[in-house]
Amino acid sequence: MKKKRILLKIGSNTLTKETNNISRGKIEDLANQIAKLKDSCEFIIVSSGAIAVAKQFVKLESKQEEVFVKQALASIGQPHLIRIYQEIFREYGLLSSQCLLSYSDFEKQESKTNIVNTINVLVNNNYIPIINENDTVATDEIKFGDNDKLAALTATLLDVDLLIIATNTNGIYTKKSFKNNAPETILEVDNFEDLRKEVVSSKSTHGSGGMESKIEAASLTKKENIETWIVNGLEDDFITNAFENKVPFTKIK
Numbered sequence: 001m002k003k004k005r006i007l008l009k010i011g012s013n014t015l016t017k018e019t020n021n022i023s024r025g026k027i028e029d030l031a032n033q034i035a036k037l038k039d040s041c042e043f044i045i046v047s048s049g050a051i052a053v054a055k056q057f058v059k060l061e062s063k064q065e066e067v068f069v070k071q072a073l074a075s076i077g078q079p080h081l082i083r084i085y086q087e088i089f090r091e092y093g094l095l096s097s098q099c100l101l102s103y104s105d106f107e108k109q110e111s112k113t114n115i116v117n118t119i120n121v122l123v124n125n126n127y128i129p130i131i132n133e134n135d136t137v138a139t140d141e142i143k144f145g146d147n148d149k150l151a152a153l154t155a156t157l158l159d160v161d162l163l164i165i166a167t168n169t170n171g172i173y174t175k176k177s178f179k180n181n182a183p184e185t186i187l188e189v190d191n192f193e194d195l196r197k198e199v200v201s202s203k204s205t206h207g208s209g210g211m212e213s214k215i216e217a218a219s220l221t222k223k224e225n226i227e228t229w230i231v232n233g234l235e236d237d238f239i240t241n242a243f244e245n246k247v248p249f250t251k252i253k
């Protein structure tokens with residue numbers, strides 16, 4: 001049986017469970033779900049969190065807002081982030097690896113071919129690639145604060161069957177319900193262009209792209225006929241529950 005190829009994007013906000021520390025519990029939840037699904041699905045992860053991990057360990061003598069400081073923090077935090085993933089994934093019998101990519105890599109045919117070949121070898125040998133932006137050489141994502149687009153570009157390049165973006169809401173809410181503090185999830189999207197009108201300018205504690213960047217990401221995958229799900233990553237079992245339709249989330253076909 002051919003496995004369903006899933007690109008899972010998990011942001012700093014979900015990984016920290018909206019605190020100032022990376023949540024080992026969230027990574028355990030992730031590993032537990034991937035282990036349960038491993039006979040039917042293969043996973044590629046785009047994970048943020050390098051800066052958030054570093055902030056747990058160090059205070060650099062400079063203004064935190066400066067982009068170079070964030071790049072330095074990402075460099076300090078990334079190996080810790082991967083160590084935590086590897087420790088926990090190993091306990092669940094999962095193998096993992098690290099890939100650092102930048103947007104410009106998606107503009108060069110040679111780099112694209114190299115990415116596809118490397119990741120295919122990893123996945124075919126049951127390794128879960130954990131991707132983040134190469135923050136030393138590029139600042140797009142730190143400046144705009146978002147891995148959503150990187151996830152969409154990767155999903156497209158690797159021809160996945162499904163992109164899952166884990167965030168801190170039950171998918172995209174109608175603007176009206178969100179503003180009235182009685183959020184209602186848009187479950188299925190009929191008219192994609194109308195979706196853009198539902199975005200509210202608020203963001204979560206650690207997040208910076210807001211819902212807009214998730215919709216932009218979905219517009220890239222939609223063009224390639226890849227389905228995108230926006231789910232609440234703060235909840236336990238958020239992937240398996242979405243598969244079983246036990247929780248509300250937004251499906252963009």
Ligand SMILES: Nc1ncnc2c1ncn2[C@@H]1O[C@H](COP(=O)(O)OP(=O)(O)O)[C@@H](O)[C@H]1O
Nearest residue numbers: 011013167173200202203204207208209210211
């Ligand atoms: N229509 C909407 N439905 C749900 N959330 C929305 C909507 N419009 C804006 N948002 C905001 O988008 C946030 C999620 O994006 P973001 O803060 O960037 O999180 P992440 O770290 O997961 O990328 C939500 O917490 C919410 O404040």
Ligand SMILES: N[C@@H](CCC(=O)OP(=O)(O)O)C(=O)O
Nearest residue numbers: 011012048049050051145147
């Ligand atoms: N690449 C950096 C920043 C990425 C970022 O902020 O993205 P996100 O948490 O998805 O809004 C990191 O790993 O900390």
